[in-house]
Amino acid sequence: MKILIVVPALGLVYGGPSKIAVELAQALGNLGISVDVVTTNANGAISLDVPLHTWIPEKSYRVQYFPYWMGEYKTSFTLTGWLLQHVTDYDLVHTIAVFSYPVLAAHLACQLRQVPYVMNPQGMLEPWALSYKAWKKRFYYALLEKPALQHAKAIQMLAFTEAERTKPLNIKAPMVLIPNGIHRQDFEALPDPALFYQNFPNTRNKTLILFLGRVDPKKGLNLLAVAFAKIQAQFPQTHLIVAGQDNIGFLSTAQGYFAEAGCLDAVTFTGMLTGSLKYAALAAASVYVAPSYSEGFSMSVLEGMASGLPCIITTGCNFPEAASAQAAHVVDINADKIADALIECLKHPQQAKAMGNRARQLILERYTWEQVASNLSKVYTAILKQEPISVFS
Structure with a gap:
């Protein structure tokens, strides 16, 4: 199984989503799954000092960085081109976060190339999160994020309450309950x-x-x-x-x-x-x-x-x-x-x-990365075999 993880950035200044992408890639790789991560070199006010456009091997996965512009939105045309060319190299794509260009480009590339994808909004669809800077998000969500959510093969919810609070959005894609974890x-x-x-x-x-x-x-x-x-x-x-x-x-x-x-x-x-x-x-x-x-x-x-x-x-x-x-x-x-x-x-x-x-x-x-990776691998397998997706907790 070949999985591509797409996340807007891995800079530590961004907190949870960046850390989660790294930990998830490591845990999936430890299960023997082939995992690649693509992202931008964003890191707040400065860019990460990393090689660009080349694979960097980590313990059990690879990561490739692309340059970006437009600040917090992290627009990267070179990443877009890479996704359009290489997304079919993978069995499935897993995106982390929403309201950011890299994951939007990944969803569009997957739809165009007919590659299944799983989305993890990381709580960004919660009512409070949507109400913060709502004037920006309302149009963006209706035009771009909602169609992406509807085409996903599964939405990873981190908590039952998160799933309940997103029900008013009427997302048709199946939701799976798989929280974040820690390393024991x-x-x-x-x-x-x-x-x-x-x-x-x-x-x-x-x-x-x-x-x-x-x-x-x-x-x-x-x-x-x-x-x-x-x-x-x-x-x-x-x-x-x-x-x-x-x-x-x-x-x-x-x-x-x-x-x-x-x-x-x-x-x-x-x-x-x-x-x-x-x-x-x-x-x-x-x-x-x-x-x-x-x-x-x-x-x-x-x-x-x-x-x-x-x-x-x-x-x-x-x-x-x-x-x-x-x-x-x-x-x-x-x-x-x-x-x-x-x-x-x-x-x-x-x-x-x-x-x-x-x-x-x-x-x-109950909340270790080993358990998270195991449950996600079952979701991936069900999607690829076109079998019903179970909800794990």
């Missing part, structure tokens, strides 16, 4: 938190609350500012870590939320954390919080839970299973509810620790 080995032993304290000494000897995600309007930092101000009043030893990249110039606005709430002095904005430093932050934290308005299925939430942290996440994170398993506080998208859950964890550390242990067990048992 990454969480078998977290590094010494001293590495984090060395880089951010003002956090030493504090009770750390960790937010791990892009500095972006949808992440709910305005809600977190109000909630954390209440926490600071009751637990002055607490300190909030906001660890994430600012791709759109939103940092000053986010900092303004905390300044207005009167708690900016107890907040450290670290920028994006990667590798050992990210895992050291997880090891140093006492509580993880995700106050998002909308997510597909957050990789950061999975990482927080796999680290054994007590987690407070909103219903916008699309993970009701965490509440069912008593593995996280899943709260309404509301500053008071977020604050109440944080207070509960800080007042009752033993119960919070037990919840974190349940979270770790849940993620390591």
Whole structure:
């Protein structure tokens, strides 16, 4: 089986979709599936320093980069030409994200060359996501994205709630429920938190609350500012870590939320954390919080839970299973509810620790890339054999 994954970019500044494409390619390749990834060299304000128009071998897949222009839309005519010429080299194409030129070009090439494709919108069809910059998306969706969705052989939904919220769009293609995952080995032993304290000494000897995600309007930092101000009043030893990249110039606005709430002095904005430093932050934290308005299925939430942290996440994170398993506080998208859950964890550390242990067990048992790849390979096989597609969870 030969699979082509198309994703707008692999730059780390883009967060989830870029990381997911790499992890998925690796996991599928580990199953013995032939996997190629094509993308652009976009990486925020600068381009990735990578060879273009040539295959770069990775552990169990290959990747090829193409130049782009037009900023966030990532238009690439050379990628378009390559897709038109080579898409028939593959049995099936899997695209990640929507509202971006590379995946649109892939869908059109697949339709023209009659190659089946699977789409993973990564939560970008959720009501909140569609309402953000709606004046741009409404026309684009009707003209380009909806036809692409209708021609897909399957739509990969990351959560049951995501599938439910997209029902009003009347997408005819079958939906399969396959969430994102983590690598078990990454969480078998977290590094010494001293590495984090060395880089951010003002956090030493504090009770750390960790937010791990892009500095972006949808992440709910305005809600977190109000909630954390209440926490600071009751637990002055607490300190909030906001660890994430600012791709759109939103940092000053986010900092303004905390300044207005009167708690900016107890907040450290670290920028994006990667590798050992990210895992050291997880090891140093006492509580993880995700106050998002909308997510597909957050990789950061999975990482927080796999680290054994007590987690407070909103219903916008699309993970009701965490509440069912008593593995996280899943709260309404509301500053008071977020604050109440944080207070509960800080007042009752033993119960919070037990919840974190349940979270770790849940993620390591049910949400690994090995399971994701196995379920997707079954979907691919069913499509290629023209058999009914089952829904996996």
